[in-house]
Amino acid sequence: MPPMPTYQRPRGTRDLLPDEAAAMDALQAVVQARALRYGYPRISTPIIENREVFVKGVGEGSDIVGYEMYEVGQRGEGGLTLRPEGTAAVVRALLENGLHKSPQPIRFFYWEPMFRGQRPQLMRFRQFWQWGLECFGAPEAAADVEIIDFANGLFAEVGFTAFELEINTIGDEPCQAKLKTALGEYFAKHRDALSAQSQRRVDTNALRVLDSKEPQDREIIAGAPKLTDVLCDEDKKHFAEVQDGLTRLGIAYKVVDTLVRGLDYYTRTVSEFVLTDPEYRKGGDIAVAAGGRYDGLVRRMGGPDLTGTGIAGGVDVLYYALKQQGVTVAREPRADVYVVSGQPDDFADRTQIANPLREAGFTVAIDYSARPLERQLESAIKHGARIAVIRGTAEAAGGNVIVRDLGKKEQRVTRLAAVVTEVGRHVPKRPRPTLLKPPTNPDDHEPGAAGEAPFLTDPRD
RNA sequence: GCGGCUAUGGUGUAAUGGCAGCACUGAUGGUUGUGGACCAUCCAGUAGCAGUUCGAAACUGCUUAGCCGCCCCA
DSSP, X not given: OOOOOOOOOOTXXXXXXXXXXXXXXXXXXXXXXHHXXXXXXXXXXXXXXXXXXXXXXXXTXXXXXXXXXXXXXXXXXXXXXXXXXXXXXXXXXXXXXXGGGSSSSEEEEEXXXXXXXXXXXXXXXXXXXXXXXXEESOOSHHHHHHHHHHHHHHHHHHTOOOEEEEEEEOOOHHHHHHHHHXXXXXXXXXXXXXXXXXXXHHHHOGGGGGGOOOHHHHHHHHTSOOHHHHOOHHHHHHHHHHHHHHHHTTOOOEEOTTOOOSSTTOEEEEEEEEEOOGGGTTTSOOEEEEEEEOTTHHHHTTSOSOOEEEEEEEHHHHHHHHHHTTOOOSOOXXXXXXXXXXXXXXXXXXXXXXXXXXXXXXXXXXXXXXXXXXXHHHHHHHTTOSEEEEESSSSSOSSEEEEEETTTTEEEEEEGGGHHHHHHTTSXXXXXXXXXXXXXXXXXXXXXXXXXXXXXXXXXX
Protein backbone atom coordinates (compact mmCIF):
# COMPACT_ATOMS: atom_id res chain seq x y z
CA MET A 1 0.00 0.00 0.00
CA PRO A 2 1.42 3.41 -0.90
CA PRO A 3 1.87 5.79 2.02
CA MET A 4 -0.91 8.23 2.68
CA PRO A 5 -0.19 11.55 1.04
CA THR A 6 0.63 14.34 3.43
CA TYR A 7 -0.89 17.73 2.96
CA GLN A 8 0.53 21.08 3.85
CA ARG A 9 -1.17 24.40 4.00
CA PRO A 10 -0.32 26.60 1.01
CA ARG A 11 2.68 28.82 1.46
CA GLY A 12 2.01 31.98 3.38
CA THR A 13 -1.27 30.78 4.91
CA ARG A 14 -1.95 29.81 8.51
CA ASP A 15 -4.31 27.72 10.54
CA LEU A 16 -5.71 29.77 13.37
CA LEU A 17 -5.89 27.23 16.18
CA PRO A 18 -8.52 27.79 18.88
CA ASP A 19 -6.39 30.06 21.08
CA GLU A 20 -5.39 32.22 18.16
CA ALA A 21 -8.81 32.16 16.54
CA ALA A 22 -10.32 33.31 19.83
CA ALA A 23 -7.78 36.12 20.02
CA MET A 24 -8.63 37.21 16.49
CA ASP A 25 -12.34 37.17 17.34
CA ALA A 26 -11.67 39.31 20.40
CA LEU A 27 -9.62 41.73 18.34
CA GLN A 28 -12.33 41.96 15.72
CA ALA A 29 -14.97 42.63 18.34
CA VAL A 30 -12.91 45.52 19.71
CA VAL A 31 -12.15 47.09 16.33
CA GLN A 32 -15.64 46.64 14.97
CA ALA A 33 -17.34 48.05 18.05
CA ARG A 34 -15.06 51.08 17.83
CA ALA A 35 -15.89 51.52 14.15
CA LEU A 36 -19.60 51.46 14.96
CA ARG A 37 -19.03 54.05 17.70
CA TYR A 38 -17.39 56.27 15.08
CA GLY A 39 -20.37 55.79 12.76
CA TYR A 40 -18.74 53.42 10.31
CA PRO A 41 -21.05 50.43 9.68
CA ARG A 42 -19.53 47.21 8.46
CA ILE A 43 -19.51 46.27 4.79
CA SER A 44 -18.46 42.87 3.51
CA THR A 45 -17.46 42.34 -0.10
CA PRO A 46 -16.59 39.07 -1.88
CA ILE A 47 -13.19 37.50 -1.56
CA ILE A 48 -13.08 37.28 -5.36
CA GLU A 49 -13.49 40.22 -7.68
CA ASN A 50 -13.04 40.92 -11.34
CA ARG A 51 -9.40 41.59 -11.99
CA GLU A 52 -10.27 44.91 -13.60
CA VAL A 53 -11.54 46.28 -10.28
CA PHE A 54 -8.01 46.33 -8.97
CA VAL A 55 -6.27 47.08 -12.25
CA LYS A 56 -8.42 50.18 -12.52
CA GLY A 57 -8.54 50.94 -8.83
CA VAL A 58 -5.08 50.19 -7.51
CA GLY A 59 -3.26 50.96 -10.72
CA GLU A 60 -1.63 48.94 -13.43
CA GLY A 61 1.87 49.99 -12.45
CA SER A 62 1.52 49.02 -8.81
CA ASP A 63 3.34 45.97 -7.52
CA ILE A 64 0.13 44.50 -6.21
CA VAL A 65 -1.47 44.39 -9.63
CA GLY A 66 1.82 43.80 -11.37
CA TYR A 67 2.71 40.48 -9.82
CA GLU A 68 1.05 39.90 -6.45
CA MET A 69 -2.52 39.09 -7.48
CA TYR A 70 -3.88 35.56 -7.42
CA GLU A 71 -5.83 34.59 -10.52
CA VAL A 72 -8.98 32.59 -9.95
CA GLY A 73 -10.37 30.47 -12.74
CA GLN A 74 -13.20 28.05 -13.20
CA ARG A 75 -13.56 25.76 -16.19
CA GLY A 76 -11.16 27.85 -18.17
CA GLU A 77 -12.98 31.08 -17.45
CA GLY A 78 -10.56 33.56 -15.95
CA GLY A 79 -10.63 37.21 -15.08
CA LEU A 80 -11.31 36.76 -11.37
CA THR A 81 -8.76 37.50 -8.70
CA LEU A 82 -8.45 37.06 -4.96
CA ARG A 83 -8.95 40.46 -3.35
CA PRO A 84 -5.51 41.99 -2.63
CA GLU A 85 -6.79 45.09 -0.82
CA GLY A 86 -10.03 46.56 0.41
CA THR A 87 -10.52 50.05 -0.95
CA ALA A 88 -11.06 49.27 -4.63
CA ALA A 89 -13.53 46.51 -3.72
CA VAL A 90 -15.48 48.85 -1.46
CA VAL A 91 -15.62 51.48 -4.22
CA ARG A 92 -16.96 48.84 -6.60
CA ALA A 93 -19.65 47.87 -4.08
CA LEU A 94 -20.46 51.52 -3.43
CA LEU A 95 -21.10 52.18 -7.12
CA GLU A 96 -22.76 48.87 -7.99
CA ASN A 97 -25.29 49.24 -5.19
CA GLY A 98 -25.93 52.91 -5.83
CA LEU A 99 -24.75 53.83 -2.36
CA HIS A 100 -22.92 56.85 -3.77
CA LYS A 101 -26.35 58.46 -3.97
CA SER A 102 -26.97 58.10 -0.25
CA PRO A 103 -26.49 60.98 2.16
CA GLN A 104 -22.88 62.05 2.39
CA PRO A 105 -20.42 61.46 3.81
CA ILE A 106 -20.78 57.72 3.31
CA ARG A 107 -18.81 55.65 5.76
CA PHE A 108 -17.80 51.98 5.86
CA PHE A 109 -15.83 49.65 8.07
CA TYR A 110 -14.47 46.32 6.90
CA TRP A 111 -12.61 43.36 8.37
CA GLU A 112 -11.69 40.92 5.66
CA PRO A 113 -8.99 38.51 4.51
CA MET A 114 -6.75 39.78 1.72
CA PHE A 115 -4.44 37.84 -0.60
CA ARG A 116 -1.11 38.81 -2.07
CA GLY A 117 1.37 36.50 -3.77
CA GLN A 118 4.43 37.77 -1.98
CA ARG A 119 7.24 35.97 -0.19
CA PRO A 120 6.12 35.21 3.38
CA GLN A 121 8.23 36.79 6.08
CA LEU A 122 7.94 38.10 9.59
CA MET A 123 4.28 39.17 10.00
CA ARG A 124 3.77 39.04 6.27
CA PHE A 125 1.52 36.40 4.80
CA ARG A 126 -0.17 35.55 1.53
CA GLN A 127 -3.53 35.43 3.25
CA PHE A 128 -3.82 38.10 5.89
CA TRP A 129 -6.55 40.15 7.50
CA GLN A 130 -7.11 43.87 7.32
CA TRP A 131 -9.48 46.13 9.10
CA GLY A 132 -10.27 49.31 7.27
CA LEU A 133 -12.28 52.51 7.24
CA GLU A 134 -13.48 54.33 4.16
CA CYS A 135 -15.16 57.72 4.09
CA PHE A 136 -16.63 59.00 0.82
CA GLY A 137 -17.80 62.50 0.02
CA ALA A 138 -15.95 64.34 2.74
CA PRO A 139 -13.30 66.58 1.16
CA GLU A 140 -12.58 68.19 4.53
CA ALA A 141 -9.27 67.57 6.27
CA ALA A 142 -11.36 66.63 9.29
CA ALA A 143 -12.14 63.29 7.64
CA ASP A 144 -8.43 62.56 7.24
CA VAL A 145 -7.88 63.50 10.85
CA GLU A 146 -10.76 61.31 11.96
CA ILE A 147 -9.48 58.10 10.45
CA ILE A 148 -6.05 58.74 11.96
CA ASP A 149 -7.70 59.51 15.28
CA PHE A 150 -9.60 56.25 14.97
CA ALA A 151 -6.42 54.21 14.61
CA ASN A 152 -4.73 56.18 17.35
CA GLY A 153 -7.66 55.59 19.68
CA LEU A 154 -7.82 51.94 18.76
CA PHE A 155 -4.19 51.42 19.65
CA ALA A 156 -4.67 53.23 22.93
CA GLU A 157 -7.71 51.07 23.69
CA VAL A 158 -5.88 47.77 23.17
CA GLY A 159 -2.74 48.96 24.92
CA PHE A 160 -0.51 49.10 21.88
CA THR A 161 2.12 51.78 22.22
CA ALA A 162 5.17 50.74 20.19
CA PHE A 163 4.37 52.78 17.09
CA GLU A 164 5.04 56.11 15.47
CA LEU A 165 2.77 58.07 13.14
CA GLU A 166 4.22 59.38 9.90
CA ILE A 167 2.26 61.62 7.58
CA ASN A 168 2.84 63.43 4.33
CA THR A 169 0.95 65.04 1.48
CA ILE A 170 1.44 64.04 -2.11
CA GLY A 171 -0.80 66.70 -3.63
CA ASP A 172 -4.04 66.62 -5.52
CA GLU A 173 -4.26 65.15 -8.99
CA PRO A 174 -3.07 68.19 -10.98
CA CYS A 175 -0.19 68.84 -8.58
CA GLN A 176 0.74 65.19 -8.60
CA ALA A 177 0.87 65.25 -12.37
CA LYS A 178 3.12 68.32 -12.23
CA LEU A 179 5.32 66.69 -9.63
CA LYS A 180 5.57 63.48 -11.59
CA THR A 181 6.67 65.43 -14.63
CA ALA A 182 9.23 67.38 -12.61
CA LEU A 183 10.53 64.23 -10.95
CA GLY A 184 10.54 62.39 -14.24
CA GLU A 185 12.68 65.06 -15.84
CA TYR A 186 15.01 65.21 -12.85
CA PHE A 187 15.49 61.47 -12.50
CA ALA A 188 15.86 61.05 -16.25
CA LYS A 189 18.90 63.28 -16.04
CA HIS A 190 20.39 61.00 -13.38
CA ARG A 191 19.02 57.79 -14.83
CA ASP A 192 22.39 56.05 -15.19
CA ALA A 193 23.23 56.52 -11.52
CA LEU A 194 19.96 55.05 -10.30
CA SER A 195 19.37 51.45 -9.30
CA ALA A 196 17.75 49.16 -11.82
CA GLN A 197 14.48 49.15 -9.92
CA SER A 198 14.34 52.92 -9.77
CA GLN A 199 15.23 53.24 -13.43
CA ARG A 200 12.13 51.25 -14.26
CA ARG A 201 10.02 53.42 -11.99
CA VAL A 202 11.16 56.62 -13.61
CA ASP A 203 8.90 55.63 -16.49
CA THR A 204 6.05 53.89 -14.67
CA ASN A 205 5.66 56.12 -11.62
CA ALA A 206 8.42 58.56 -10.80
CA LEU A 207 6.86 59.23 -7.40
CA ARG A 208 7.77 55.77 -6.24
CA VAL A 209 11.46 56.43 -6.77
CA LEU A 210 11.31 58.59 -3.65
CA ASP A 211 10.52 55.41 -1.72
CA SER A 212 13.77 53.70 -2.69
CA LYS A 213 16.09 52.61 0.08
CA GLU A 214 19.10 52.09 -2.19
CA PRO A 215 21.98 54.27 -0.95
CA GLN A 216 22.87 55.22 -4.51
CA ASP A 217 19.31 56.43 -5.03
CA ARG A 218 19.10 58.26 -1.72
CA GLU A 219 21.82 60.65 -2.82
CA ILE A 220 20.00 61.58 -5.99
CA ILE A 221 16.66 61.76 -4.20
CA ALA A 222 18.12 64.30 -1.79
CA GLY A 223 18.48 66.75 -4.68
CA ALA A 224 15.15 65.96 -6.32
CA PRO A 225 12.35 68.50 -6.67
CA LYS A 226 10.46 68.62 -3.40
CA LEU A 227 6.78 67.91 -3.19
CA THR A 228 6.38 71.21 -1.43
CA ASP A 229 7.87 73.04 -4.42
CA VAL A 230 4.96 72.16 -6.67
CA LEU A 231 2.12 71.91 -4.18
CA CYS A 232 -0.75 74.26 -4.87
CA ASP A 233 -2.09 76.51 -2.13
CA GLU A 234 -5.18 74.34 -1.63
CA ASP A 235 -2.99 71.30 -0.98
CA LYS A 236 -0.84 73.19 1.49
CA LYS A 237 -3.90 74.51 3.27
CA HIS A 238 -5.45 71.03 3.39
CA PHE A 239 -2.28 69.49 4.81
CA ALA A 240 -1.94 72.32 7.34
CA GLU A 241 -5.48 71.60 8.49
CA VAL A 242 -4.66 67.93 8.89
CA GLN A 243 -1.62 68.76 11.01
CA ASP A 244 -3.55 71.31 12.99
CA GLY A 245 -6.29 68.79 13.70
CA LEU A 246 -3.84 66.15 14.87
CA THR A 247 -2.02 68.62 17.07
CA ARG A 248 -5.22 69.80 18.72
CA LEU A 249 -6.23 66.21 19.40
CA GLY A 250 -2.88 65.59 21.02
CA ILE A 251 -1.86 62.98 18.45
CA ALA A 252 1.90 62.84 17.97
CA TYR A 253 3.04 62.68 14.36
CA LYS A 254 6.08 63.17 12.22
CA VAL A 255 6.02 64.70 8.75
CA VAL A 256 8.10 62.52 6.46
CA ASP A 257 8.34 64.23 3.11
CA THR A 258 9.51 61.10 1.30
CA LEU A 259 6.54 59.02 2.48
CA VAL A 260 4.84 57.64 -0.62
CA ARG A 261 2.35 54.82 -0.75
CA GLY A 262 2.62 51.79 -2.96
CA LEU A 263 -0.91 52.14 -4.32
CA ASP A 264 -1.45 54.53 -7.19
CA TYR A 265 -4.78 56.02 -6.11
CA TYR A 266 -3.65 58.30 -3.29
CA THR A 267 -3.93 62.07 -3.36
CA ARG A 268 -3.01 64.62 -0.73
CA THR A 269 -2.83 63.07 2.73
CA VAL A 270 -0.98 59.82 3.27
CA SER A 271 -0.23 58.29 6.65
CA GLU A 272 1.51 55.30 8.16
CA PHE A 273 1.62 53.92 11.68
CA VAL A 274 5.04 52.26 11.87
CA LEU A 275 6.25 49.75 14.45
CA THR A 276 9.06 51.01 16.66
CA ASP A 277 10.01 47.81 18.50
CA PRO A 278 13.65 47.19 17.53
CA GLU A 279 12.80 43.50 17.10
CA TYR A 280 10.58 44.50 14.19
CA ARG A 281 12.77 47.19 12.68
CA LYS A 282 15.57 44.97 11.47
CA GLY A 283 14.09 44.63 8.01
CA GLY A 284 12.94 48.21 7.64
CA ASP A 285 9.62 49.74 8.50
CA ILE A 286 6.61 47.57 9.18
CA ALA A 287 3.31 49.43 9.11
CA VAL A 288 0.54 48.40 11.47
CA ALA A 289 -1.88 50.72 9.71
CA ALA A 290 -1.67 52.95 6.69
CA GLY A 291 -4.01 55.08 4.71
CA GLY A 292 -4.66 58.22 2.81
CA ARG A 293 -6.95 60.22 0.63
CA TYR A 294 -8.05 59.05 -2.82
CA ASP A 295 -10.09 61.82 -4.34
CA GLY A 296 -9.94 60.61 -7.92
CA LEU A 297 -10.60 56.94 -7.36
CA VAL A 298 -14.41 56.84 -7.49
CA ARG A 299 -14.42 58.81 -10.72
CA ARG A 300 -11.73 56.61 -12.27
CA MET A 301 -13.81 53.57 -11.47
CA GLY A 302 -16.75 54.94 -13.38
CA GLY A 303 -18.56 56.85 -10.66
CA PRO A 304 -19.19 60.50 -9.89
CA ASP A 305 -16.49 62.87 -8.75
CA LEU A 306 -16.67 61.72 -5.14
CA THR A 307 -13.81 62.28 -2.73
CA GLY A 308 -12.59 59.57 -0.43
CA THR A 309 -10.23 58.97 2.44
CA GLY A 310 -9.49 55.80 4.31
CA ILE A 311 -7.15 53.71 6.35
CA ALA A 312 -6.36 50.01 6.57
CA GLY A 313 -4.67 48.15 9.38
CA GLY A 314 -2.88 44.84 9.44
CA VAL A 315 -4.69 42.61 11.89
CA ASP A 316 -1.84 40.13 12.05
CA VAL A 317 0.73 42.85 12.56
CA LEU A 318 -1.30 44.33 15.39
CA TYR A 319 -1.84 40.90 16.92
CA TYR A 320 1.86 39.99 16.93
CA ALA A 321 2.91 43.45 18.04
CA LEU A 322 0.51 43.20 20.97
CA LYS A 323 1.90 39.80 21.90
CA GLN A 324 5.40 41.22 21.68
CA GLN A 325 4.30 43.85 24.15
CA GLY A 326 2.97 41.16 26.46
CA VAL A 327 -0.69 42.05 26.00
CA THR A 328 -3.01 39.10 26.53
CA VAL A 329 -5.47 39.26 23.68
CA ALA A 330 -8.11 36.75 24.79
CA ARG A 331 -8.87 34.21 27.42
CA GLU A 332 -8.38 30.55 26.66
CA PRO A 333 -11.39 29.21 24.81
CA ARG A 334 -11.99 26.32 27.20
CA ALA A 335 -15.12 25.20 28.98
CA ASP A 336 -15.30 26.26 32.63
CA VAL A 337 -17.56 23.41 33.67
CA TYR A 338 -17.25 19.68 33.04
CA VAL A 339 -20.10 17.25 33.62
CA VAL A 340 -18.90 13.82 34.73
CA SER A 341 -20.74 10.77 35.96
CA GLY A 342 -20.25 7.60 37.93
CA GLN A 343 -22.78 5.79 35.79
CA PRO A 344 -22.18 4.48 32.27
CA ASP A 345 -24.62 5.07 29.41
CA ASP A 346 -26.32 8.09 30.92
CA PHE A 347 -25.39 10.64 28.29
CA ALA A 348 -28.93 12.04 28.19
CA ASP A 349 -28.81 12.63 31.96
CA ARG A 350 -25.45 14.37 31.70
CA THR A 351 -26.84 16.54 28.91
CA GLN A 352 -29.87 17.42 30.97
CA ILE A 353 -27.51 18.73 33.63
CA ALA A 354 -25.32 20.55 31.13
CA ASN A 355 -28.02 22.25 29.08
CA PRO A 356 -29.62 24.44 31.76
CA LEU A 357 -26.10 25.61 32.67
CA ARG A 358 -25.40 26.35 29.02
CA GLU A 359 -28.66 28.23 28.65
CA ALA A 360 -27.75 30.24 31.74
CA GLY A 361 -24.52 31.34 30.04
CA PHE A 362 -21.86 29.01 31.42
CA THR A 363 -19.42 27.14 29.19
CA VAL A 364 -20.02 23.46 29.77
CA ALA A 365 -18.46 20.33 28.27
CA ILE A 366 -19.52 16.75 28.90
CA ASP A 367 -17.38 13.69 29.50
CA TYR A 368 -19.02 11.05 27.33
CA SER A 369 -17.10 8.09 28.67
CA ALA A 370 -17.77 5.26 31.07
CA ARG A 371 -14.26 5.61 32.48
CA PRO A 372 -13.72 5.52 36.24
CA LEU A 373 -14.65 8.79 37.90
CA GLU A 374 -11.01 9.30 38.74
CA ARG A 375 -10.14 9.40 35.06
CA GLN A 376 -13.04 11.64 34.20
CA LEU A 377 -11.98 14.19 36.79
CA GLU A 378 -8.42 14.00 35.62
CA SER A 379 -9.64 14.60 32.09
CA ALA A 380 -11.79 17.54 33.20
CA ILE A 381 -8.74 19.18 34.77
CA LYS A 382 -6.63 18.56 31.69
CA HIS A 383 -9.32 20.21 29.59
CA GLY A 384 -9.01 23.29 31.73
CA ALA A 385 -12.31 23.01 33.58
CA ARG A 386 -12.61 24.78 36.92
CA ILE A 387 -15.80 23.12 38.09
CA ALA A 388 -16.94 19.51 37.85
CA VAL A 389 -20.59 18.63 38.16
CA ILE A 390 -20.77 15.01 39.24
CA ARG A 391 -23.79 12.79 38.93
CA GLY A 392 -24.40 9.08 39.40
CA THR A 393 -22.61 8.52 42.66
CA ALA A 394 -24.05 7.40 45.97
CA GLU A 395 -23.98 10.96 47.33
CA ALA A 396 -25.51 12.39 44.22
CA ALA A 397 -28.68 10.33 44.13
CA GLY A 398 -32.31 11.24 44.16
CA GLY A 399 -32.21 14.48 42.21
CA ASN A 400 -28.93 15.69 43.69
CA VAL A 401 -25.59 16.34 42.02
CA ILE A 402 -22.20 17.34 43.35
CA VAL A 403 -20.69 20.66 42.34
CA ARG A 404 -16.97 20.39 42.90
CA ASP A 405 -14.46 23.24 42.70
CA LEU A 406 -11.45 21.59 41.06
CA GLY A 407 -9.04 24.26 42.17
CA LYS A 408 -10.05 24.48 45.83
CA LYS A 409 -10.90 20.77 46.04
CA GLU A 410 -14.14 21.61 47.77
CA GLN A 411 -17.55 20.32 46.87
CA ARG A 412 -21.18 20.59 47.81
CA VAL A 413 -24.13 18.33 47.20
CA THR A 414 -26.79 20.37 45.47
CA ARG A 415 -30.39 19.90 44.37
CA LEU A 416 -30.57 19.64 40.62
CA ALA A 417 -32.73 22.76 40.56
CA ALA A 418 -30.00 24.76 42.31
CA VAL A 419 -27.06 23.75 40.11
CA VAL A 420 -27.09 26.96 38.09
CA THR A 421 -26.91 29.05 41.25
CA GLU A 422 -24.21 26.89 42.82
CA VAL A 423 -22.02 26.88 39.70
CA GLY A 424 -22.48 30.64 39.49
CA ARG A 425 -20.73 30.96 42.85
CA HIS A 426 -17.52 29.68 41.30
CA VAL A 427 -17.29 30.64 37.62
CA PRO A 428 -18.57 33.58 35.58
CA LYS A 429 -21.25 33.47 32.93
CA ARG A 430 -20.07 34.31 29.44
CA PRO A 431 -21.74 37.05 27.45
CA ARG A 432 -24.46 35.77 25.17
CA PRO A 433 -24.87 37.34 21.76
CA THR A 434 -28.42 38.20 20.81
CA LEU A 435 -30.19 38.61 17.51
CA LEU A 436 -32.46 41.40 18.62
CA LYS A 437 -31.86 44.52 20.60
CA PRO A 438 -33.16 44.24 24.14
CA PRO A 439 -36.11 46.55 24.69
CA THR A 440 -34.88 49.97 25.67
CA ASN A 441 -36.42 52.10 28.33
CA PRO A 442 -36.51 55.72 27.19
CA ASP A 443 -36.39 56.84 30.81
CA ASP A 444 -32.87 55.41 31.11
CA HIS A 445 -31.47 58.19 28.96
CA GLU A 446 -29.68 60.75 31.03
CA PRO A 447 -28.38 63.58 28.88
CA GLY A 448 -25.13 65.04 30.08
CA ALA A 449 -24.58 62.32 32.62
CA ALA A 450 -21.52 60.93 30.88
CA GLY A 451 -19.23 63.67 32.10
CA GLU A 452 -17.58 66.71 30.60
CA ALA A 453 -16.02 66.82 27.19
CA PRO A 454 -12.23 66.47 27.16
CA PHE A 455 -10.35 69.72 27.40
CA LEU A 456 -8.83 70.72 24.08
CA THR A 457 -6.23 73.40 23.54
CA ASP A 458 -6.99 75.87 20.81
CA PRO A 459 -4.08 78.03 19.66
CA ARG A 460 -6.56 80.63 18.49
CA ASP A 461 -7.63 81.31 22.05
C1' G B 1 9.61 36.58 -7.93
C1' C B 2 15.50 36.26 -6.61
C1' G B 3 19.29 34.70 -2.93
C1' G B 4 21.07 32.37 1.94
C1' C B 5 19.96 29.02 6.12
C1' U B 6 16.80 25.10 7.78
C1' A B 7 13.27 20.54 8.09
C1' U B 8 13.79 13.79 13.13
C1' G B 9 6.64 11.24 16.84
C1' G B 10 1.61 16.13 18.56
C1' U B 11 5.91 19.25 21.20
C1' G B 12 11.21 19.72 22.46
C1' U B 13 15.55 17.17 21.38
C1' A B 14 19.71 12.92 20.48
C1' A B 15 22.11 9.51 17.04
C1' U B 16 30.98 10.54 13.55
C1' G B 17 27.49 6.88 6.54
C1' G B 18 26.24 1.25 10.45
C1' C B 19 20.17 -1.22 15.86
C1' A B 20 16.22 5.91 15.08
C1' G B 21 16.87 6.90 21.41
C1' C B 22 15.25 10.30 25.40
C1' A B 23 11.80 13.81 27.75
C1' C B 24 7.05 15.99 27.68
C1' U B 25 2.13 15.29 25.69
C1' G B 26 -1.61 11.56 24.52
C1' A B 27 -4.25 6.57 25.39
C1' U B 28 -5.20 2.36 28.70
C1' G B 29 -4.84 0.20 33.41
C1' G B 30 -3.43 0.30 38.77
C1' U B 31 -10.54 -4.19 42.15
C1' U B 32 -17.61 0.78 40.83
C1' G B 33 -14.35 5.01 41.50
C1' U B 34 -13.09 12.17 43.95
C1' G B 35 -8.59 14.21 40.26
C1' G B 36 -3.22 17.10 37.95
C1' A B 37 1.49 13.01 41.66
C1' C B 38 3.41 7.97 41.20
C1' C B 39 3.84 3.00 38.76
C1' A B 40 3.04 -0.20 34.49
C1' U B 41 1.78 -0.87 29.45
C1' C B 42 0.84 1.24 24.74
C1' C B 43 0.31 4.76 20.36
C1' A B 44 3.31 7.85 17.53
C1' G B 45 8.81 10.15 13.81
C1' U B 46 13.68 10.92 9.84
C1' A B 47 8.72 16.64 5.18
C1' G B 48 8.01 14.34 -0.17
C1' C B 49 10.33 12.09 -4.66
C1' A B 50 14.67 10.34 -6.90
C1' G B 51 20.02 9.28 -6.73
C1' U B 52 25.12 7.79 -4.66
C1' U B 53 26.38 3.51 -1.37
C1' C B 54 27.10 -3.26 0.79
C1' G B 55 24.44 0.15 3.98
C1' A B 56 21.49 7.05 4.17
C1' A B 57 18.03 10.70 9.20
C1' A B 58 23.08 12.07 7.79
C1' C B 59 25.99 12.77 1.18
C1' U B 60 23.77 14.72 -3.91
C1' G B 61 19.58 16.58 -6.97
C1' C B 62 14.57 18.11 -7.40
C1' U B 63 9.87 19.35 -4.84
C1' U B 64 7.23 21.36 -0.67
C1' A B 65 7.25 24.38 3.66
C1' G B 66 9.49 27.70 7.46
C1' C B 67 13.04 31.52 8.91
C1' C B 68 16.37 35.53 7.23
C1' G B 69 17.92 39.11 3.37
C1' C B 70 16.20 41.59 -1.38
C1' C B 71 11.78 43.34 -3.70
C1' C B 72 7.39 45.05 -1.81
C1' C B 73 3.70 45.66 1.77
C1' A B 74 -0.86 45.57 6.37
